[in-house]
Amino acid sequence: MSISRLNPVTPGIFSKIQRTVGRANCSRAKEDRVCYAFDATRQQHLPDAVVFPANAEEVSNILQLANRHRFAVIPRGAGSGMSGGSIPVAGGLVMAMTRFARIIKIDMDNMIARVEPGVVTGVFQRAVADKGLFYPPDPSSADFSTLGGNIAECAGGPKAVKYGVTRDYVLGMEVVLATGEIVHTGVQTAKGVVGYDLSRLLIGSEGTLGVVTEITLRLLPLPKSVKTLIAFYDKMETAAETVSEIIRQGLMPRTIEYMDNASIRCVRNYLKMDMPSAVDALLIIEVDGSEAAVQQSAEAVSSLCMAKGALKVDLARTPEAAEDLWRARKSISPALYRLAPDKINEDIVVPRSRIPDMVAKIRELSGRTGLTMVSFGHAGDGNIHFNIMLDKKDSAALEKADAAVDEIFDYTLELGGTISGEHGIGISKAPYMKKEVPPQMMALMKRIKKAFDPAGILNPGKMNL
């Protein structure tokens, strides 16, 4: 669907939007448009207007209007996405889901919750934890990202190695289709196989197929006990080999995160602990389960780390100490700007056993190009957040960086990996998507897009669709 065939939100259309949601719930003032122009990629594009619908009916009315007048609608959660998924590249109307902020029900008997998409992930995690329940998806942005945004990108986070990603917790949804129909996908129960699995098709579709207005999520019992370990290494390669060995032994921690030397330096202030002076990399490993099982696993992991060459393994003695560690881990991404004004940020996944190969590749590439490269991430999933820190005004550096990214993506695919594990494609990864998705699959995805959104009004220009 060509973006160029879409129309701007004219004053006449804007009046209709005002009549739909009320004057207080939409704006085309420059100061409001600026607030909804960007996401965590620091790219930006001004929308023509912003709307804050209150319910599915209003969403439906606006989408019907958009089909009639052919203007773009860009659904948006907190704008914390890492691939430009919510940036209004074609202008149009940003639909901010801020007012869909209710936790409708936490059903302890069935271990499910009904929520609206604008609920902040962290707020929801804490609300269910208060009732002894557990919502495992946990993107680093959890303190501000929304459940709807998590669904749009299929967010993951550190606990995915044991518990899976957002996709694995969505049972059903209320969705306003691009054409305006309010429908329900999936089920409110533990199982269901009636018709095509539209819920999973919508998850990770980056707001290109429909607007989610309510979500039914599966919950787990809150693990009785959690222990957080930190293992220090004098070589990144040794840490990477340890990860493979933990998986091979079937120890199943709930997280296996790693930080390389540069990441550690960036968040050193948060890491309130004595580190061996020779440290080059570290692993944060968390085990959970019953008291007895956790004690056993923590000991097994600790012994394995030492046996595989760790300098030292520490146990976070208190919940506060573990929280400090996680605060440090979650701060890496923003803290990287201490190294350079700009960041090229990738989200590759390789088979877990190939992490040592990728680590070696990054080291070699950094040496060869002289570029500052930082990597950290969800080692247990083989999911590496690989960053090049640079000044984009330095065109020679930028050119080298682009070539390096290209080389990393090619090597990722050569190892049997994928170019995005949890950040999505949006616009940032769109130029590389064809490396992984051949033309006949792109053509099929475009036919699916058209089956949902014949006029192409919903979040145009994303994922090359």
Added chain:
Amino acid sequence: MSISRLNPVTPGIFSKIQRTVGRANCSRAKEDRVCYAFDATRQQHLPDAVVFPANAEEVSNILQLANRHRFAVIPRGAGSGMSGGSIPVAGGLVMAMTRFARIIKIDMDNMIARVEPGVVTGVFQRAVADKGLFYPPDPSSADFSTLGGNIAECAGGPKAVKYGVTRDYVLGMEVVLATGEIVHTGVQTAKGVVGYDLSRLLIGSEGTLGVVTEITLRLLPLPKSVKTLIAFYDKMETAAETVSEIIRQGLMPRTIEYMDNASIRCVRNYLKMDMPSAVDALLIIEVDGSEAAVQQSAEAVSSLCMAKGALKVDLARTPEAAEDLWRARKSISPALYRLAPDKINEDIVVPRSRIPDMVAKIRELSGRTGLTMVSFGHAGDGNIHFNIMLDKKDSAALEKADAAVDEIFDYTLELGGTISGEHGIGISKAPYMKKEVPPQMMALMKRIKKAFDPAGILNPGKMNL
């Protein structure tokens, strides 16, 4: 897509099929066609011919031929489906995936396996267990059903309450699209979000969108310890309430199966154990994990069952005793024919806390109609296999049974449930699908079907598509 627009497999087309796969690998002899006319529903329809392709290229060639000559192709695993998904209702060519029977690789380092779709589920389960790994999906048909068939219907089984269903273990697939292109969906890694999630769209699509030719499956470490408990009750309602309480307490067994009085009577010979004479229902509860955790959970479950009114709780003392129990459980479905020559077999799911309501409803309905009703199933998921046993030649009984099914479905939906948890829609549940799926969703599913299969050649007449 109207079935009537499709053509038969003429002698001319059959010659082309012979040239594609070789004379030994296709047939239109009556005796072969009869073998591929039916599934576990006991419904049947003769295909025009049967083909046994050897690889994705042959599948592609046949699908291209089908598009050119507009004949139906019906992919088939073991034909053990419970909803008629593989019955060639429109005639055409049955594509038996029997020769896709290789376990290509079990990768212990990354805990994944690459398999072909014709591999029998039980064979695969044992092959990975031999290497200390675990494939949890476990339909009752596991000893003969295939992994490809499990994907087509999104099979579940008793361990879904803790471990999820087939959908949760498929990372990626090689698929021949209805239009003949050989493509790869998903990833070979733990995570991936590149483009629309076509893997999950294909899972449960009953062979209407593509033919799976290779599968990458996620595996888990084999649990160190398993304990199997059996709890006897003098009232089905008490058993049902116990299930809700187990979930509410967050005990997370890997299975919570139940059998009602009639199921117990049917498989009594297999149940080599002393049962209290007053038994009306039983629960089979299995816990797994580390030695220590399992001991703890088994004790907690056992105490809870007794506290909630069980007559007796037994622990299977040996693996053989546990196997006997599972053999009995898996024999219920075929053994029901002891009660009557015909079976109407449903697969409803209700929120777990509403199982007692559904059990009461079934009892009331059985009393009111005088029909023999049997229920058993995956109580932990709220997934009830509800059966009416009758002689279909007795038209008065049949009419009452149809009305009873209708009433049960309406009540299921009223409770917030779904009409199929793991058996799929196929043809048996197609008349009821509209109760759950409104017209605008059916229209969308038809557009998706058309995006994959414009000529409508792949498994026509299923799921009302």
